[in-house]
Amino acid sequence: MDVDIACVGFGPAVAGFLTxxxxxxxxxxxxxxxxxxxxPPQVICCERADDIGFGVSGVVTRGRAIRASFPxxxxxxxxxxxxxxxxxxxxxxxxxxxxxxxxxxxxADRLLRILRPLLPFRHSALEIPWIxxxxxxxxxxxxxxxxxxxxxxxxxxxxxxxxxxxxxxxxEPLQESGRVxxxxxxxQGTDREGRPEAGFMPGMDIRAALTVVGDGPVGAISQQLDAxxxxxxxxxxxxxxxxxxxxxxxxxxxxxxxxxxxxxxxxPEPEIFGFFYVHPGRVASVGVFVPSWFDNPVRTVWRYxxxxxxxxxxxxxxxxxxxxxxxxxxxxESGRCGEPFLALDGCxxxxxxxxxxxxxxxxGVDEAWCSGVLLADGVLDLMKTGRSFTRENxxxxxVERRRASWLDKELRAAxxxxxxxxxxxxxxMASMAVTGLTGGRLHLHFAAxxxxxxxxxxxxxxxxxxxxxxxxxxxxxxxxxxPLHDAVMRCCGxxxxxxxxxxxxxxxDALLLGGKVRAPAGxxxxxxxxxxxxxxxxxxxxxxxMCSGQAISPDGEGLPVFDREKCVHCxxxxxxxxxxxxxxxxxxxxxxxxxxxxxxxx
Amino acid sequence: MVDPLHIVVCGSIVPxxxxxxxxxxxxxxxxxxNDLLLPAILDPFAAHALYEAxxxxxxxxxxxxxxxxxxxxxxxxxxxxxLAQKAPxxxxxxxxxxxxxxxxxxxxxHLAATTAAIPGLDRDRLLLFGGWESxxxxxxxxxxxxxxxxxxxxxxQGVDRITPREDGxxxxxxxxxxxxxxxxxxxxxxxxxxxxxxxxxxxRNDPQMGMKNMRLMMSALQKAVPVxxxxxxxxCRDVRLPGQQRQTRIVKDMQPAEIAQEIFExxxxx
Numbered sequence: 001m002d003v004d005i006a007c008v009g010f011g012p013a014v015a016g017f018l019t020x021x022x023x024x025x026x027x028x029x030x031x032x033x034x035x036x037x038x039x040p041p042q043v044i045c046c047e048r049a050d051d052i053g054f055g056v057s058g059v060v061t062r063g064r065a066i067r068a069s070f071p072x073x074x075x076x077x078x079x080x081x082x083x084x085x086x087x088x089x090x091x092x093x094x095x096x097x098x099x100x101x102x103x104x105x106x107x108a109d110r111l112l113r114i115l116r117p118l119l120p121f122r123h124s125a126l127e128i129p130w131i132x133x134x135x136x137x138x139x140x141x142x143x144x145x146x147x148x149x150x151x152x153x154x155x156x157x158x159x160x161x162x163x164x165x166x167x168x169x170x171x172e173p174l175q176e177s178g179r180v181x182x183x184x185x186x187x188q189g190t191d192r193e194g195r196p197e198a199g200f201m202p203g204m205d206i207r208a209a210l211t212v213v214g215d216g217p218v219g220a221i222s223q224q225l226d227a228x229x230x231x232x233x234x235x236x237x238x239x240x241x242x243x244x245x246x247x248x249x250x251x252x253x254x255x256x257x258x259x260x261x262x263x264x265x266x267x268p269e270p271e272i273f274g275f276f277y278v279h280p281g282r283v284a285s286v287g288v289f290v291p292s293w294f295d296n297p298v299r300t301v302w303r304y305x306x307x308x309x310x311x312x313x314x315x316x317x318x319x320x321x322x323x324x325x326x327x328x329x330x331x332x333e334s335g336r337c338g339e340p341f342l343a344l345d346g347c348x349x350x351x352x353x354x355x356x357x358x359x360x361x362x363x364g365v366d367e368a369w370c371s372g373v374l375l376a377d378g379v380l381d382l383m384k385t386g387r388s389f390t391r392e393n394x395x396x397x398x399v400e401r402r403r404a405s406w407l408d409k410e411l412r413a414a415x416x417x418x419x420x421x422x423x424x425x426x427x428x429m430a431s432m433a434v435t436g437l438t439g440g441r442l443h444l445h446f447a448a449x450x451x452x453x454x455x456x457x458x459x460x461x462x463x464x465x466x467x468x469x470x471x472x473x474x475x476x477x478x479x480x481x482x483p484l485h486d487a488v489m490r491c492c493g494x495x496x497x498x499x500x501x502x503x504x505x506x507x508x509d510a511l512l513l514g515g516k517v518r519a520p521a522g523x524x525x526x527x528x529x530x531x532x533x534x535x536x537x538x539x540x541x542x543x544x545x546m547c548s549g550q551a552i553s554p555d556g557e558g559l560p561v562f563d564r565e566k567c568v569h570c571x572x573x574x575x576x577x578x579x580x581x582x583x584x585x586x587x588x589x590x591x592x593x594x595x596x597x598x599x600x601x602x
Numbered sequence: 603m604v605d606p607l608h609i610v611v612c613g614s615i616v617p618x619x620x621x622x623x624x625x626x627x628x629x630x631x632x633x634x635x636n637d638l639l640l641p642a643i644l645d646p647f648a649a650h651a652l653y654e655a656x657x658x659x660x661x662x663x664x665x666x667x668x669x670x671x672x673x674x675x676x677x678x679x680x681x682x683x684x685l686a687q688k689a690p691x692x693x694x695x696x697x698x699x700x701x702x703x704x705x706x707x708x709x710x711x712h713l714a715a716t717t718a719a720i721p722g723l724d725r726d727r728l729l730l731f732g733g734w735e736s737x738x739x740x741x742x743x744x745x746x747x748x749x750x751x752x753x754x755x756x757x758x759q760g761v762d763r764i765t766p767r768e769d770g771x772x773x774x775x776x777x778x779x780x781x782x783x784x785x786x787x788x789x790x791x792x793x794x795x796x797x798x799x800x801x802x803x804x805x806r807n808d809p810q811m812g813m814k815n816m817r818l819m820m821s822a823l824q825k826a827v828p829v830x831x832x833x834x835x836x837x838c839r840d841v842r843l844p845g846q847q848r849q850t851r852i853v854k855d856m857q858p859a860e861i862a863q864e865i866f867e868x869x870x871x872x
Contacts, residue, residue, distance in 0.1 A: 001810050044813070051618070051641045052680060079639050147639060154676050157683070160820045165809055166684050188806040201806040281636075324622070516620035522806070598620040600641045 002035035005379070006183050006208035007045035008170045009215035011055055012145070012365045013351025014045055015152040016372030017212060018162045019069055024380040025161040031383050034209060041383065043161060044206070046168035046185065048215075048569075048592065050518060052153040053146035053600035054166075056245065056327035056570075059285075060084065060261050060277050061363060062140035064406075065370035078151045080144035080279040080601065085259030087138055089131045092267035092274070092311050095124040098493035099269055100296075100464075104426055125264075125313035134361050134436035135263065142259055142277040144247070144285070145365060146600035169523075169592040171203050173211060173221050173347070175228065180347035182207035183221065186523060186592050192564070194524035210379065210389040214351040214372065217332035218571030220526075220592035222340070222353035229341050238292070239333035239359070239418065240575040244301045244326075244548060245275075245287025246309070246514065247601045248503060251320030254282060262314070263362070268307040268494075269294065270425035273362075276314055283324070285602075286314065290546075291333065292575065293421045293428075295455045298545045300485035301328065301572075302507045306497045310504070322502045326514030327602040328548035328570040333418070335359045336411040342402065343394035350375050356407065360414035360436050370407045374398060413440025420444055454540055454578060457488070464492050481556045483544050507550055511566055516598040517549065519564040526593025527552065527562045527573060534579040534587040535559050542576035543588055569596040604766045606664030607791065608724050609655040610717050611691070612732040612748055613648020614700045615673045615681050617641070625841040631833065632703045632841040642677045642700075644685055647733020651797040653805055654764065655731050656689035662766060667691040668723075670716050672709065673700035675826050682819050687812035688805045693822040694720060698829030702736070705836040710747035712829050718752060727791050728752075734759045734796030749794035756793040758786065763801055 005021070007014045021043060025031060033039045049055065067073050075081035093109050094101065101109065112119065112126055120127040156162050174182040183206050189199035213221050217240075231237070250256070256278045264274040271294035277285045288308050290301045309318050332338060332352050339355030342348060350356075351368035358367055378397030379389075387393045402408050413435070420431030431444040458467050465473075465488070473487045490496065497504050511517055529535050536558045543552050544560050551566035552573055571590055579587030617623060617640040624635040634640065644652065652669060659665035668691060671678055675697040682693065694716055717723070717730070730752065732745035749757050760777035767773065770790040777798050778784045 001813070042813075044809070046809070051684065053641065079636075144639075150680065153683075154679060157679055157820070158823075163813060163816050164683055165687060165807070165812060167807055168687075168809060185807075185809065199803070199806060201808075204809055206809065513622070516618075518620060598618050598641065601636075601639055 001204060002207045003042040003044050004033050004035050004208065005041065005043045005210045005212060006206050007043070007212040007214065008183060008221045009213070009219060009351075010045050010047035010052055010149060010153065010164055010166075011214055011216055011351055011368060012149065013214035013354075013356070013368035013372040014212065015149055015156070016065065016069060016369035017214070017350060017376045018043070018045060018156045018164070018372075019152060020373050020376030021379065022156050022159045022161045024376065026159060028380070028384060035207075040161065043163070045162065045164045046170050046183065046206070047164060047166045048169040048594070049596055050167045050520075050594075050598060051600065052164060052166055053150040054597050055145050055149065056329040056568075056597065056602040057145040057243070057365060059143040059145050059148070059365050060137050060140060060275070061143065061366045062137050063366050065366050065373060069369070069373060075141045075143075078143070079147045080283065081141055081148065082258035082278070082280050083141045084138055084261055085257040087131060087136065087261045088263070089128045089135065090262050090264045090313060091126040091128060092264050092313060093124045093126070094267055095312055096307070096493070096495055098489075098495075099267060100492075101270055102424060102426070105270060123312040123316060125311070131263075132433070132436050137261065137363075142261060142279060142285070143365070144279065144601050146602050150600055167594065169594050170215070170221055171592045172224055173213075174205060174207065179345035180211045180225070182211060186594065189522045190524050192525045197522070199522065209346065211347045212375065213347060213349050213353060214368070215353055217330045217352050218574050218590055219353050220590075222349070223590075225344070225347070225349070226340055229344060231338070231340055235337060235339055237332065237334045237338040239335075239338070240292040241289045241331040241333050242301050242328060242546060242548070242570060242572045243287060243289045243331055244305050244328040245285050245602065246305070246323055246503075247325035248284050248286060248318060249322040249324050250278075250282045250284050250317060252282070253320065254317040256284070256317060264313075265429075267311055268304045269296070271421070272304055272308070274308050276317075284317070284321075286318065289331065291421070296460055297454050297457050297540045297542055298483070298485040298488050299542070300483070300489070300545055301548060302510070303485060303489055303494070303497075306504060307494060318503060323505060323510065323514045325516075325599040325601040326510045327597050327599065328568055328572070330571040330575065331364070332357055333359050336408075336415050342399045343391050345391045346389050348375050348394050348398055356411070358410055358414050360417035360432065360440075361410065367407055367411070370405065371402065374401045374405060374407070377401060415440070416443040454542065456539070457484070461488065461492065478554065478556065481554055483550070483553065485545050511549055514599070517566060517568060517596060518598050519567065519595040523594040524591075525562055525564055526569070526591050527564075527567065528589045528591070529560065530587050530589060531579075532559055538579055540578045542578060543573040546572045546576050548572060564593070564595070567593070567596065569593060604662040604768060605770050606666070606727060607659065607662050607729055608727040609659060609665065609667045609729045609731055610720065610723070611648065611652045611655050611667065611669045612713050612717070612730065612745060613645050613652060613669060614671050615642040615677055616645045616700070616736070618643050619646070623843060625843065632838045634701060637701065642681050644681055645733055645736050647735055647797060649804070650800040651731040651733055651795070652685075652691065653689055653802055654797060654800045655729075656691065656805075657802060658729075658764060658766065659690075668694055668720055670694045670696070670713055672696040672698050672712060672829060674698070675823055678826070679823050682816065682823070686815035686819055687807040687809055690811055690815060693819045695822050695826035696829045697826040699831060703838050703841070704831045705833055706744045707747055708831050708833065708836070710744050710751060713744070714748045714751035716827070717748065725792055728754070729791055730754055730794040732796055734761070734798055745794065745796050752792070754792045754794045756788050757796070758788075758794065759796040760798045761795045761800075762798050764795060
């Protein structure tokens with residue numbers, strides 16, 4: 001099939017791109033298709049998930065780019081959207097005594113408790129009286145990304161210039177002599193290994209003059225393009241995070257105005273950031289981000305999220321609430337340091353996979369949208385002047401626009417914002433503060449560390465658990481085919497979760513109640529392991545420990561087993577695989593896949 | 603050579619089956635909580651009917667398939683993004699409520715009038731398809747009433763197979779009591795077939811087909827006639843979800859007979 005423009009992924013970046021392209025085509029009816037002579041330009045978008053809006057993101061955004069696209073933007077027209085009414089930055093102290101805090105942090109916590117009559121200190125938390133400008137979202141709004149993308153898709157489709165195809169996972173980019181010539185969809189009617197079965201339908205080739213890749217942080221096409229073309233010199237992708245959130249029906253006693261926003265730091269571990277956003281209709285999004293530099297080899301995000309919501313500062317609003325929806329996603333947190341080649345022959349990269357996430361301001365959706373709009377403006381220019389989508393032309397039309405934009409300026413300022421976190425929480429906060437307060441003009445210099453293997457569990461638990469205790473836990477979990485994280489956390493002093501069948505639920509119940517995962521038959525597994533022996537000898541097995549849906553579990557013989565029925569496609573297993581070969585390739589393959597979450601509220 | 607058919611499928615959207623539904627009372631009657639937020643799909647029974655219609659049309663060259671759908675326009679549009687890739691059909695859209703808290707007679711009246719007004723529809727070739735039940739219009743009578751309003755006497759319910767014959771007649775296999783099937787011979791159109799699950803699975807996605815379909819569908823959606831269901835003299839006295847009980851445990855290597863026995867015991871004691 002031939003089209004003019006083929007897009008991969010329908011997240012905020014491609015939504016912004018299609019919004020502007022659609023308008024541009026309306027305003028320029030003389031633009032004609034090359035792929036289908038006599039027709040208007042043929043623009044399609046293939047989205048992996050089963051429907052539009054099945055993505056996950058806890059969104060509070062200033063929405064500058066979104067508002068520029070929709071000058072009359074009215075949040076009340078979008079379910080779950082609200083302008084920000086109140087915003088607080090809160091430092092959460094550890095109310096259970098299990099958090100792993102350094103001596104300086106413990107000392108600071110003690111001091112805060114002593115001085116609490118003099119401070120805005122309540123419910124084991126300090127409401128920091130001033131939010132630095134770079135973190136504030138005061139003029140923005142809270143959103144459900146799912147509802148927002150549905151709203152955008154409705155408008156884009158109604159205009160009739162663009163077609164969006166959900167449930168259309170893209171397997172690979174088509175390439176000829178260094179030029180990207182389109183995309184190939186995933187084979188349908190295969191077994192889990194990808195072998196043809198009854199009803200086999202080979203993945204269709206969609207040839208396009210321009211392929212727009214906006215498939216997110218762990219997208220299959222982005223991975224393959226990076227493997228083929230590499231990253232620009234000096235760029236690297238080492239910083240990741242896993243965000244997990246719940247959408248909660250708040251109890252009637254929760255008297256929070258829609259648009260109330262809490263950003264939190266300090267708990268359940270100092271390295272874990274959290275958020276709490278209130279939507280209209282007494283609904284809240286609450287979640288945590290666990291970064292890759294939190295070097296706990298059993299870093300289970302679900303368990304940490306359960307402790308997080310029970311913090312007294314938040315629990316006073318959440319107690320009696322009910323889990324409505326749940327999900328998780330990886331975040332590519334290298335920002336501009338991980339930017340790939342934005343322009344290739346016949347191809348452009350936008351959104352998170354192109355390094356738009358601003359790690360200083362903690363903002364990604366609006367930045368991704370902005371990158372899509374900038375590309376659309378460039379593409380329209382090229383189409384109007386009859387120029388083809390060569391790398392040079394895309395460089396001039398898109399990359400130069402991006403370099404001149406606020407997006408790039410702010411990404412540059414944020415480049416070294418989080419360097420200090422590899423040296424500890426306090427140094428990390430100091431480095432963020434210096435970078436943020438000086439607009440990136442100054443930053444604390446920390447000698448760049450080489451990518452290093454994650455700490456051993458013995459090292460991480462030193463002073464808390466003896467080697468022999470850990471060995472006993474390992475053996476017990478091995479026999480019972482369980483991940484280690486719950487056992488380790490229990491022994492480190494974290495209390496059991498008092499399940500209430502409403503909000504405090506097991507991860508498996510969360511999949512049933514809020515995750516709503518579907519794995520359609522007839523597709524190859526999207527998570528595979530290259531070499532079983534590498535997995536057998538892997539001691540860390542973070543892919544098992546961090547798996548958001550327990551879709552990867554140990555089989556008792558030391559091998560991880562993948563169960564597609566539970567996978568929420570967060571992609572954490574990809575960047576947590578420690579079995580890296582000499583060419584830098586992970587032993588775990590995370591490729592294009594069908595199905596996943598069925599919730600449009602996240 | 604079988605004569606071309608005109609197959610009209612009546613079907614609307616329902617919430618994606620993985621969603622948690624909660625009926626609420628509103629001043630306008632019962633509704634689903636957060637109805638707008640719930641992703642939707644084509645009613646599964648109607649979807650079977652549509653896929654069977656597409657297959658039948660393929661067998662009978664020159665046939666046409668229409669989908670007459672009453673639902674909120676924005677939601678219909680979203681569902682069509684997926685559905686258009688599955689089978690070739692022409693959409694006739696009515697912009698109105700898709701929830702099940704409506705009077706089947708009133709809904710059927712609109713569907714029948716819309717079907718009768720389809721340009722070029724030949725009643726002598728008409729097969730009216732739909733689901734024999736519906737996940738939203740749960741009375742399970744809407745389709746029958748549409749058929750009656752269109753004067754279609756030959757009606758079959760719980761259909762799993764249709765086999766066209768050279769002379770224009772066709773064989774219909776219906777589900778009947780006791781897990782059996784009844785095979786009937788119908789002289790020919792017009793006839794009504796309320797489908798159970800049929801015999802074919804969900805078709806694979808075909809973007810090329812989707813692209814062709816969607817061009818026409820967007821125009822059909824733009825022309826969707828607004829429908830207001832007055833529900834005069836109709837009320838829902840009680841609305842509730844079926845009772846549910848969830849007991850989760852993980853057991854490996856259990857034999858099918860043991861699983862069946864356990865389910866049997868569980869049902870017996872329920």
